[in-house]
Amino acid sequence: MLSRQMSRAHVHTNCRVVGVGSRASGTAISALGFDLDGTVYLGSELLPGAADLISALADAGVPYLFVTNNSSKTGEQYVANLLRLGLPASRSSVLTSNDVAIAHLHRSGVRRPFLVATPAVRQEFRDHGFEPVEDQPDAVLITFDTTLDYAKLSRATGYIRAGLPYFATNPDLTCPTPQGPVPDCGSFAALFAAATGVQPVVLGKPEALMAEALQARLGVQADGIAFVGDRLYTDVRMARENGFQAVLTLTGEARREDLVASQYAPDLVFDDLRGLHAHLERLGTLPSSARG
Numbered sequence: 475m476l477s478r479q480m481s482r483a484h485v486h487t488n489c490r491v492v493g494v495g496s497r498a499s500g501t502a503i504s505a506l507g508f509d510l511d512g513t514v515y516l517g518s519e520l521l522p523g524a525a526d527l528i529s530a531l532a533d534a535g536v537p538y539l540f541v542t543n544n545s546s547k548t549g550e551q552y553v554a555n556l557l558r559l560g561l562p563a564s565r566s567s568v569l570t571s572n573d574v575a576i577a578h579l580h581r582s583g584v585r586r587p588f589l590v591a592t593p594a595v596r597q598e599f600r601d602h603g604f605e606p607v608e609d610q611p612d613a614v615l616i617t618f619d620t621t622l623d624y625a626k627l628s629r630a631t632g633y634i635r636a637g638l639p640y641f642a643t644n645p646d647l648t649c650p651t652p653q654g655p656v657p658d659c660g661s662f663a664a665l666f667a668a669a670t671g672v673q674p675v676v677l678g679k680p681e682a683l684m685a686e687a688l689q690a691r692l693g694v695q696a697d698g699i700a701f702v703g704d705r706l707y708t709d710v711r712m713a714r715e716n717g718f719q720a721v722l723t724l725t726g727e728a729r730r731e732d733l734v735a736s737q738y739a740p741d742l743v744f745d746d747l748r749g750l751h752a753h754l755e756r757l758g759t760l761p762s763s764a765r766g
């Protein structure tokens with residue numbers, strides 16, 4: 475496995491791009507999706523190259539979408555945060571796992587969910603026609619609830635044990651922060667699995683529902699989309715399983731040495747978004763600049 479991967483790899487040492495997936499590194503890119511935590515920013519700090527790259531995409535009219543599994547905030551909160559960081563963003567350029575959950579729960583006929591969610595996210599569900607309830611819910615949805623407490627844990631456990639439809643916005647075990655990883659929705663699901671023996675239906679990356687929503691928003695063919703992220707088991711996996719080009723940045727969770735053992739091989743690997751920016755200029759997706 476290792477030797478096959480290595481034999482496919484092509485390395486451009488001058489620009490630190492390493493293709494280890496199935497595609498040639500010169501494959502055209504016409505639209506991009508970006509993970510946020512660990513890819514575009516970490517905490518309240520933009521990662522190297524993020525501001526220049528996103529501005530260049532906006533200026534050139536290249537479609538892009540911010541795609542996050544982090545369900546602790548609403549779409550509007552993400553837009554406000556991105557604008558505060560100086561990135562061009564609007565509600566239509568942000569796709570969250572809560573957006574996918576809202577659409578999927580509507581399609582599933584859910585009206586009165588028990589939500590393990592922050593107050594702002596509860597309100598976002600109300601704004602989309604749901605009536606979140608404490609008693610007699612018709613489903614359970616768990617999110618990256620940074621206000622999680624024992625009352626919610628015990629109530630949700632009872633409803634899951636009772637066999638209600640059970641959904642999770644995302645499978646991430648941890649969320650990167652400047653202070654290190656903190657437990658995310660996937661860890662909550664692991665707790666509920668220990669307590670009930672039941673696993674949720676997962677909605678965010680790497681699931682196809684997220685990929686379909688992403689492609690619908692970008693409006694181009696899958697193979698023209700580069701999906702950029704820092705995590706192998708969500709970002710790279712979703713890209714590979716849904717026909718996108720998988721771009722890994724080494725600014726978050728994954729380390730270069732993790733590639734050897736990973737079953738999800740990215741098509742392109744960059745130290746940070748500056749490398750992707752230079753690659754898009756070489757491809758002609760972005761006009762060449764005089765950047766050093």
Ligand SMILES: [Mg+2]
Nearest residue numbers: 509511512704
């Ligand atoms: Mg990430």
